[in-house]
Amino acid sequence: MIAEQEKILQTYFGYESFRPGQKEVINHILHMNNTLAVMPTGGGKSLCYQIPGLSLEGTAIIISPLISLMKDQVDALHALGIPATYINSSLSPGEQQSRLQDIAARRYKFVYVAPERFDSTMFMNVIRRIPIALVAFDEAHCISQWGHDFRPSYRSIVPQLRQLSNIPVYMALTATATEEVISDIQSLLQISSDYVVNTGFARENLAFHLVKGRDRTSYIRSFLQEHPDESGIIYTATRKQADSLFDQLTKRGIQVAKYHAGMSENERKLSQAAFIRDEKNIMIATNAFGMGIDKSNVRYVIHYAMPMNIESYYQEAGRAGRDGEASDCILLFSSQDVRLQKFLIEQSLMDESAKQNEYRKLQAMVNYCHTQGCLSSYILDYFKDPIAGKNCGRCGNCVERLEKTDITEEAQMILSCVKRMGERYGVSMTAKVLKGSKDKKIKEFKLDRITTYGIMSAYTEKELTERIHFLVAEQLLATEEGQFPTLKLNHHSVDVLKGKRSVTMYTAPIPTSEEADYH
Ligand code: ADP
Numbered sequence: 001m002i003a004e005q006e007k008i009l010q011t012y013f014g015y016e017s018f019r020p021g022q023k024e025v026i027n028h029i030l031h032m033n034n035t036l037a038v039m040p041t042g043g044g045k046s047l048c049y050q051i052p053g054l055s056l057e058g059t060a061i062i063i064s065p066l067i068s069l070m071k072d073q074v075d076a077l078h079a080l081g082i083p084a085t086y087i088n089s090s091l092s093p094g095e096q097q098s099r100l101q102d103i104a105a106r107r108y109k110f111v112y113v114a115p116e117r118f119d120s121t122m123f124m125n126v127i128r129r130i131p132i133a134l135v136a137f138d139e140a141h142c143i144s145q146w147g148h149d150f151r152p153s154y155r156s157i158v159p160q161l162r163q164l165s166n167i168p169v170y171m172a173l174t175a176t177a178t179e180e181v182i183s184d185i186q187s188l189l190q191i192s193s194d195y196v197v198n199t200g201f202a203r204e205n206l207a208f209h210l211v212k213g214r215d216r217t218s219y220i221r222s223f224l225q226e227h228p229d230e231s232g233i234i235y236t237a238t239r240k241q242a243d244s245l246f247d248q249l250t251k252r253g254i255q256v257a258k259y260h261a262g263m264s265e266n267e268r269k270l271s272q273a274a275f276i277r278d279e280k281n282i283m284i285a286t287n288a289f290g291m292g293i294d295k296s297n298v299r300y301v302i303h304y305a306m307p308m309n310i311e312s313y314y315q316e317a318g319r320a321g322r323d324g325e326a327s328d329c330i331l332l333f334s335s336q337d338v339r340l341q342k343f344l345i346e347q348s349l350m351d352e353s354a355k356q357n358e359y360r361k362l363q364a365m366v367n368y369c370h371t372q373g374c375l376s377s378y379i380l381d382y383f384k385d386p387i388a389g390k391n392c393g394r395c396g397n398c399v400e401r402l403e404k405t406d407i408t409e410e411a412q413m414i415l416s417c418v419k420r421m422g423e424r425y426g427v428s429m430t431a432k433v434l435k436g437s438k439d440k441k442i443k444e445f446k447l448d449r450i451t452t453y454g455i456m457s458a459y460t461e462k463e464l465t466e467r468i469h470f471l472v473a474e475q476l477l478a479t480e481e482g483q484f485p486t487l488k489l490n491h492h493s494v495d496v497l498k499g500k501r502s503v504t505m506y507t508a509p510i511p512t513s514e515e516a517d518y519h
Contacts, residue, residue, distance in 0.1 A: 004055065005023075005026050005030075005051050005052075005055060006018070008051050008054055008055065009047070009051065012054065012080055012082070013047065013050075013080065015047075019043060019044045020039075020043075020199045021037060021039050021043065021048075021197045021198075021199035022044055022047055022048055022051075024197045025037045025048040025171070025197045026047075026048060026051050026052050028195045028197070029048075029049070029052040029056075029134060029169055029171055030052055030055060030056070032168055032169045033169065033192070033194075033195045034169055034170045034171065034189055034190055034191045034192075034195060035169075035170075035171045035172070035191060035195040035196075035197065036140070036171070036172045036173075036174075036182065036185055036186060036189070036191045036195065036196045036197070037171065037172070037173045037174075037197050038173075038174055038175070038177050038182065038196070038197070038198040038199065038201075039173070039175060039197075039199045040175055040199070040200070040201050040202065040203050040318070041175045041203070041315075041318045041319070041322060042203075042296075042321075042322040042323075042324070043175070043199060045138070045173040045175070046073065048171070048173060049062060049134060049136040049171055049173070050077070050082075050110070052133070052134060053109055053110055053133050053134060054082070054109060056133035056134060056168075057131055057133060058106075058130065058131030058132050058133040059103065059106065059108055059109060059110070059111055059127075059130055059131065059132055059133060060109060060110050060111070060132075060133040060134050060135075060136065061111050061113065061127065061132060061134070061135045061136070062110060062111070062112045062113070062136045062138055063112075063113055063114070063115060063117075063135065063136065063137050063138065063154075063157065064112060064113075064114065064138040064139060065114060065115060065138075065139055065142050065151055065154060066138070066139060067088045067089070067090060067114055068272075068293070069294065070086035070088060070112040070114075071086060072294060073086075073112060074086050074110070074112060077109075077110055082109055082110065083107055083108045083109050083110075084108055084109060084110035084111070084112070085099050085102065085103070085108050085110075085111055085112070086099075086111070086112035086113065087099050087100065087103075087111070087112075087113050087117060087123070088112075088113065088114045088117070089114070089116070100122060100123065100126055103126055103127070103130065104126045104129065104130065106130055106131070109133075115151065115153045115154040115156075115157055116153055118156075118157045118160050118161070119153075124160070124164075127164070127166075128164055128166065130166075131166065132164075132166050132167050132168065133168070134167075134168065134169045134170070134171060135161060135167050135169075135170050135171070136170075136171045136172070136173060137154075137170070137171070137172045137173065137185075137189070138173050139173070139174060140172035140173055140174040140177075140185050141174040141176050141177050141181050141185075141311075142154045143155050143158075143172070143184070143185055143188060144177075144180075144181045144184040144185055144188075145184070146178065146180045146181045146184055146357075147176075147177070147181045147184075147311070155188070158188055158189065170189045170190075170191070172185050172189055172191065175201075175315070175318065176201075176311050176314060176315050176383075177383075178311065178382075178383060178384070179384050182196060182198070200380070200385045200387055201314070201379070201380055201383050201385050202376070202380060202385065202387055203318060203321065203376075204392075205321045205324050205325060205326050205327055206317070206318070206320060206321055206327055206328075206329050206376070206394075207326065207327070207328050207329065207392075207394040207395055207396075207399075208317070208329045208330075208331075208375035208376055208379070208392075208394075208395040208396065209328060209329070209330045209331070209375075209395065209396035210330075210331050210333055210368075210369060210375065210396055210397070211330060211331070211332045211333065212332075212333045212334070212369070213334075214332070216304055216305075216332045216334070217245065217248055219332060220234065220245070220249075220302060220304070220332075221249070221252065221254075223300075223302065223330075224249075224254060224282065227299065227300065229281070230281065230299035230300065231275075231278065231281045231282070231295070231297050231298050231299055232281065232282055232283075232298060232299055232300040232301065232302065232320075233282075233283045233285060233289070233290070233298060233300075233301045233302070233316075233319060233320075234282065234283070234284045234285070234301075234302045234303075234304055235285060235286070235287065235289075235301065235302070235303045235304060235307070235316050236284065236285070236286055236304040236305060237286070237304070237305040237306070237307065237337065237340055237341070238286065238340070239260045239261070239262045239286055241304060241305065242258060242259075242260050242284050242285060242286055243258070243260075245284050245304060246258040246284045249282075249284070254282070255280050255281065255282070256280060256282040256283070256284050257271045257272075257274050257275045257280040257282065257283045257284070258271055258283070258284050258285065259271050259272060259275075259283060259284075259285040259286070259288065259289040260285060260286040260288050260289070261286065261288040271283075272289070272293070275295070276293070276295050278297075287307070287312060287316060290315075290316060290319050293319065294322070295319075295322070296322040296323035297323055297325075298319055298320045298321065298322065298327065299320065299321070299325070299327050299328070300320055300327060300328040300329070300330065301316060301317045301318075301319055301320040301327075301328075301329050301330070302330045302331075302332065303316070303317070303329075303330065303331040303332060304332055305332065305333075305334070305337045305340070306331060306333050306334075306337035306338070306341065306365060306366070306369060307341075307365065308341050308344065308345075308358070308361070308362055308365065309358070309361035309362060309364065309365050310361065310364055310365055310368060310379060310382045310383075311361070313331070313365065313368075313379075314379055314383075317329035317331075331368075331369065333369040335465070338362070338366055341362050341365075342359075342362070342483055345358045345359060345362065345483070346483055356481055356482065359481045359482055359483065359485070360481045363479060363481060363485065364382055366469070367469075367472060367473040368382075368473075369469075370466075370469040370470055370472070370473040371397070371473045371474075372397060372470070372473075372505065372506050373391075373397060374390075374391040374392050374395055374397055374398050375392075375395035375396065375397055375398075376392035376394070376395050377389060377390060377391060377392060404504050404505070404506055405504065405505055405506075406502060406503070406504050407467065407503050407504065407505045408496065408499075408501075408502040408503045408504075410456070410467060410503075411467070411471060411476065411496050411503040412496060412497055412499075413434065413452065413455050413456055414430070414434065414456075414464075414467060414468055414471060414477075415471070415476075415477065415489060415493045415496055415497050416452055416497065417430060417433055417434050417450075417452035417455070418430055418477065418487045418488070418489060418493075419489060419497075420450045420451060420452050421433060421447060421450065421452075423486060423487065423488045423489065424486055425447075425486055425487065426479075426484055426485055426486055426487060427465055427468045427469065427472075427485075427487065428461075428465060429441070429442075429447070430464075430468060430487055431461045431464035431465045431468060432447075432461065433447050433448075433450070433452065433453055433454075434452065434454070434455060434456040434457075434459070434464050435454065435456060435457055435459065435460075435461050435464060436448075436453055436454025436455075436457045437461070467505070468487070470505055471493075471503070472487075474503075475490070475492060476490075476492045476493055476496055476501075476503060477489065477490070477492075477493055478490040478493075
């Protein structure tokens with residue numbers, strides 16, 4: 001059966017062969033099996049529903065929360081001579097009505113709609129009556145409450161669709177899904193594990209880098225100087241940061257665009273267009289920017305501050321290099337970022353258990369910023385990707401040769417201090433006790449009376465917190481989740497304390513190549 005689809009690929013789309021996963025997904029759909037496709041950004045998910053949509057009788061309905069992308073997708077299909085349309089709130093009621101009539105008259109092979117469309121009885125009445133080829137949920141992670149961009153209106157479509165008897169097959173597509181999101185989508189759309197096609201998340205053209213302890217703005221200025229003609233996105237954690245960075249760079253005569261939810265719709269539109277059309281190379285934005293931006297030549301994504309979790313980070317950073325060319329993803333980390341993210345979680349309207357889940361994800365993000373292992377591998381491991389564990393050879397941690405030091409004794413001092421403090425305190429209090437700090441709180445809690453008080457006074461508090469974070473990232477020390485995570489020993493800590501396990505840490509980075517110099 002697939003030979004015919006290969007022909008469609010070549011004649012309609014002009015591509016030689018399928019990319020990994022595409023053939024399997026298409027095959028499952030043609031056999032009427034509900035299917036979930038997990039493929040990296042730029043992996044070619046659209047073809048996975050476009051090709052079966054062309055092969056099967058009837059209209060394919062594509063549901064997407066990305067209104068901005070629908071027009072582009074439809075234009076691209078028109079260019080190939082394929083009848084397609086979209087309906088969303090950007091159209092006038094009259095235009096919506098006339099497109100709806102054309103859908104009822106079965107004029108289209110593809111119809112793109114936003115989730116809200118299913119609230120309309122008129123729309124439901126039309127699709128109830130026409131032959132449907134398939135229903136595809138694009139950005140399917142938005143369906144799951146475990147996803148980082150949960151949209152309740154998206155999830156509520158499923159029971160509505162179940163009332164229709166003319167939907168032969170469902171598919172879900174996403175580039176970001178943890179195990180729990182995958183299983184949530186599976187149970188919601190009744191997708192058997194045999195029909196989950198997960199090509200993994202690896203993006204071989206991306207090089208991840210961490211930058212710590214540098215003035216962020218001056219780092220960005222010198223980076224931009226070295227990459228004057230490249231297109232890139234700089235993500236900030238707040239609108240305020242975006243405004244201030246925008247002002248600082250603009251004052252220095254650097255042409256930058258800006259995008260955040262505090263700007264008017266028109267301002268955002270103009271700004272986005274200037275970036276997409278390469279009139280402005282650099283976009284400074286909050287996470288409001290990017291969902292559905294199909295700009296292929298983004299050469300770097302810099303995070304001005306640490307985002308709230310690995311899912312968001314990978315999705316935002318992954319907007320670099322959609323064309324497959326080598327691109328950089330740089331995260332500028334400062335410990336203040338952790339405080340900001342905790343504040344944002346605390347302020348949110350989530351219930352207590354959702355907050356705990358966010359804290360857990362935040363901790364994984366913080367650990368990323370302290371790991372000394374391969375950064376790509378850390379991310380793939382987080383998503384439980386089967387190829388995790390291999391060093392990428394491209395990221396900052398892989399290309400910088402560092403000096404390895406045995407810190408077993410230091411680790412033992414830190415761990416016994418955590419124990420003596422009753423496993424009731426966090427990183428900074430522990431560092432203060434080890435340092436022998438005169439902080440008021442230390443006296444108040446009588447921590448200056450324990451035997452480990454001041455046993456590492458030769459170190460700076462910064463060196464101590466770095467080592468504690470390192471032990472946490474290496475899972476030699478546990479943290480209790482929550483707003484103020486407390487340090488706790490685990491069975492690995494006990495091994496270290498008993499001398500059954502040694503600990504080594506890279507301490508002095510030595511850049512090995514010119515490429516590593518600027519990071
Ligand atoms: P995704 O939605 O997974 O991020 P897209 O569907 O937008 O990715 O595809 C990314 C790019 O790759 C598009 O320009 C698309 O035309 C192209 N593409 C998809 N499949 C193939 C293929 N088999 N061979 C070559 N190019 C492809």
